[in-house]
Amino acid sequence: MRNRIFTGIQHAVRFHGMRTMLLAILCFLTGSAYAQSDSDSWVTVHCDEPGQLGERFIQATGSAEACLQVTHLKVTGRLGGADRSAFEHMMNNVMYLDLGEVEAEDNSDSFYTSYNKRNLRSIIMPSGLTTYLSLEGCENIESFVGPTAPVEVGYRSFFGCKWLTSIDLPESVRIISNQAFCNCENLERVTMSPKVKLFDSDCFNGCKSLTDLTIPDSLEEISFAALYATALNHITLPEGCKVIKNSAFANNTTLTTVVMPREIEIGTNNYYNSWFKGCTSLINVTLPQNLTILYDGMFQNR
Secondary structure, three states: HHHHHHHHHHHHHHHHHHHHHHHHHHHHHHHHOOOOOOOOOOEEEEOOOOOOHHHHHHHHHHHHHHHOOOEEEEEEEOOOOHHHHHHHOOOOOOOOOEEEEEEEEHHOOOOOOOOOOOOEEEOOOOOOEEEOOOOOOOOOOOEEEEEOOEEEEEOOOOOOOOOEEEEEEEOOOOOOOOOOOOOOOOOOOOOOOOOOOOOOOOOOOOOOOOOEEOOOOOOOOOOOOOOOOOOEEEEEEEOOEEEOOOOOOOOOOOOOEEEEOOOOOOOOOOOOOOOOOOOOOOOEEEEEOOOOOOOOOOOOOO
């Protein structure tokens, strides 16, 4: 025990000075979570239970004010919705964030918010998450590591991420959620999971550089404006894609060819209105055989 305390004191003195040395001793003796990596730029905080992040972060740095000066942060242990406030208010200047060893409550992103993360440059997400953490508003990201086997790319996960030029989605992904990549104006290539079933509303809306997107045979639905205003040239939909909703391909000014499935689910007029509105380069379209009416607006401003 004496050797372990002495080692901890030496570490604290070498990197942090007298005040942090005393804090380290106090935290060690009381069982609190104080830790620091070999580099003096990193602060490591461990949480035994959800809801402890704010308190443990202050313990590790010495004060709430000091938390706001941390640029390199590693969090381990368990996090949940009760930790969201700490992410929102105490990590404004964090540039490098390692959450790889975090066990998230219900494997969800309830603990996290991208609010005030404009300084974030690199993030390692919890490996067990079922969805990607949202990087909306993170304007300076240089790299990220996603979960090991996410089921979906969540709501606005990469909304407006101008730094994103390409992404490879793992085979576990089934859903591209609402606005997942919306307004990623420099996104050129998406390597799609072969098991994706849903392109939700606006998921690629405004991806005006997107030229390379292979639509998987597993796809069952393209929702409202899912592929609105991309740079795709050719779209071929699988036979299993039975639901194709309003404005699905609208304002793709580079789109020349669309091959649709032989049969689709026949719904209301809203399903088909403005499918190809504004597709000014469109030359060849193979429509479903069971679609017997060309609805108003389907080819508007073509």
